[in-house]
Amino acid sequence: MSGGIDHEGEERSIDAAAGETVMEVAVKNSVPGIVAECGGACACATCHVYIDEAYADRLEPAGEVEQSMLEFAEDVQANSRLSCQITVSEGLDGLRVTTPESQH
Secondary structure, eight states, rough: OOOOEOSSEEEEEOOTTOOBBBBHHHHTOTTTOHHHHSSSSSSSTTEEEEEEGGGGGOOEEEEOOHHHHTSSSSSSSTTEEEEEGGGGOGTTOOOOOEEGGEEE
């Protein structure tokens, strides 16, 4: 993963190891806006992020449970995902995510 951008445009560059989720990396690096109340169980929507459009086709589609959880998130967009459901891989090198204003 390359970086996260908060709703005000502040960018943080973060290194992540393959196999970690974007949520795990964000929590370890104290990224504001990713609360992750359920700890990655896909049981809340507090790790909601917007995926950089350049990476959208590199991700597996959101599963049924993730889609259901996104219904509870605020400000959902076409590129909304739960960061607990995105596993870091070499193919995602350079990934940028943005946190929604509603989570700050």
